[in-house]
Amino acid sequence: MTIIPVFFSILSGIAVGYLLRQKKVVKRTGILLNLVIMLLLLFLGIAVGSNREVVTRFASIGLEALLLTLGGTLGSLIAAGWLYKKAFHSPNEASRQSKKNIRDKR
Amino acid sequence: MKQTILYLLLFAVGVAAAITGVLPEALQDDRISKGILYLLLFLVGVQIGSGRNMFRVLGRYGFRIMLLPLGTTLGTFAGVSLISLLLPERSLTDCLSVGAGFAYYSLSSILITEFRGAELGTVALLANIMREFSVLVFAPWMVRYFGPLAPISAGGATTMDTTLPFITRYSGEPYVVVALFHGMVIDFTVPLWVSLFLSL
Numbered sequence: 001m002t003i004i005p006v007f008f009s010i011l012s013g014i015a016v017g018y019l020l021r022q023k024k025v026v027k028r029t030g031i032l033l034n035l036v037i038m039l040l041l042l043f044l045g046i047a048v049g050s051n052r053e054v055v056t057r058f059a060s061i062g063l064e065a066l067l068l069t070l071g072g073t074l075g076s077l078i079a080a081g082w083l084y085k086k087a088f089h090s091p092n093e094a095s096r097q098s099k100k101n102i103r104d105k106r
Numbered sequence: 107m108k109q110t111i112l113y114l115l116l117f118a119v120g121v122a123a124a125i126t127g128v129l130p131e132a133l134q135d136d137r138i139s140k141g142i143l144y145l146l147l148f149l150v151g152v153q154i155g156s157g158r159n160m161f162r163v164l165g166r167y168g169f170r171i172m173l174l175p176l177g178t179t180l181g182t183f184a185g186v187s188l189i190s191l192l193l194p195e196r197s198l199t200d201c202l203s204v205g206a207g208f209a210y211y212s213l214s215s216i217l218i219t220e221f222r223g224a225e226l227g228t229v230a231l232l233a234n235i236m237r238e239f240s241v242l243v244f245a246p247w248m249v250r251y252f253g254p255l256a257p258i259s260a261g262g263a264t265t266m267d268t269t270l271p272f273i274t275r276y277s278g279e280p281y282v283v284v285a286l287f288h289g290m291v292i293d294f295t296v297p298l299w300v301s302l303f304l305s306l
Contacts, residue, residue, distance in 0.1 A: 006217070006301040009144045013151015021156040029156065033149045034109075036142060040216045041113050043139040044227065045120015046129065051224040055125070061225065064196070065204075065232035067189050072205040072233075073240050073260050075185020079177035080259035081252035087170050088255060 110235070110268070113212060117231070143220055146213070147297055154294050171284055175291040178259040179299075182208065199306045200226055206299035207234040208262030208292045209241075209269075214300050221304045237262060241269045245276040254278060258285045263296050265289035 020026045048054050054061065123129050186205030190198045200222065207214025211234035219227025241248070241261045248256035254277035261269035266289030273285045 003298075003301040003305045005144065006147055006297055009147035010151040010154075010297055013148040013153075014155035015151075016148075017152035017155025017157075019155075020152075026152060026156040029149055029152045033146070033153065036146045036149060037212045037216075038113065038116050040139060040142055040146060041116045041212060042120045043142070044216055044219055044224075044231070045117040045122075046124045047120075047139075047219050047224040048117075048228050049121035049124025054225050054228050057225070058228075061228050062232055064193055065229045065236060067192060068186055068201060068204050068229065068233045069236040069240065071185035071189030072182040073185070073237055075181040075183070075188075076178045076259040076262070077181070077248060077252045077256050079181025079184075080174070080255040083173055083177045084253035084255045087173055089253075 171287050174288050199303045203300050203303035204230045204233050208296055209234050209237040210263035210296045211235045213296055217300045238264050241272055245272045249276045254281055258288050263293040
């Protein structure tokens with residue numbers, strides 16, 4: 001069960017963040033988070049580099065990634081297009097503004 | 107952009123160090139990175155818990171603003187599920203966990219590597235970097251063919267930071283709030299979806 005410790009870590013973070021939201025320490029979370037991400041990406045590189053399978057199959061891994069990106073991104077684009085027509089495309093200031101923007105760019 | 111390059115550089119340093127074998131054994135201990143991973147998730151939580159403006163923006167757009175993160179999520183999962191049919195070696199849940207990174211490549215690839223191995227983790231890293239770059243490169247095209255919400259959906263979790271300037275420019279000023287809200291919601295759901303799909 002992967003999800004339980006993950007869930008617990010995030011939820012305890014949310015609770016601590018909420019309780020300390022007025023404190024200055026909390027505002028520095030971003031910097032610390034960035035450092036931790038950098039450290040973990042270094043570890044990720046080490047894990048990838050010491051895995052022969054990944055190094056030799058890098059091209060096919062790249063192709064898989066490209067396909068998954070295409071699928072996921074196109075799926076979300078179609079959802080966004082449909083949602084815009086159904087729920088956002090009403091005579092409000094937002095849609096008029098963006099149409100004007102597109103026209104200006106053309 | 108600068109940050110992305112720095113991240114990739116660190117990743118490359120790690121790969122090079124492992125291949126050349128200059129690393130001490132102790133650094134390859136799985137428990138160290140797992141411990142730091144939980145620290146990362148805790149910090150992600152602290153940032154969410156201490157943030158103030160997530161619900162303030164709800165008033166102006168009402169419920170409609172909540173539909174976009176939902177659309178992004180469902181659209182992405184549908185698209186990735188179709189692709190999984192083309193990849194017989196990968197299970198549906200593996201593909202979904204990659205898709206659930208929503209361009210948040212650091213967190214998703216770290217989680218996936220930790221729980222599923224470096225191979226799928228690398229797929230996740232590359233796929234989610236490509237997703238972020240797709241917005242940086244194709245935002246004007248996305249707006250033209252799919253409307254102003256399109257680059258926001260494509261940007262996934264990054265629409266409150268790295269891709270925001272591009273969205274502002276091509277979708278228009280009024281969509282900044284939509285993009286901020288979208289980014290915050292997706293950002294928050296990435297670790298949850300990824301770990302959910304990994305445990306299925």
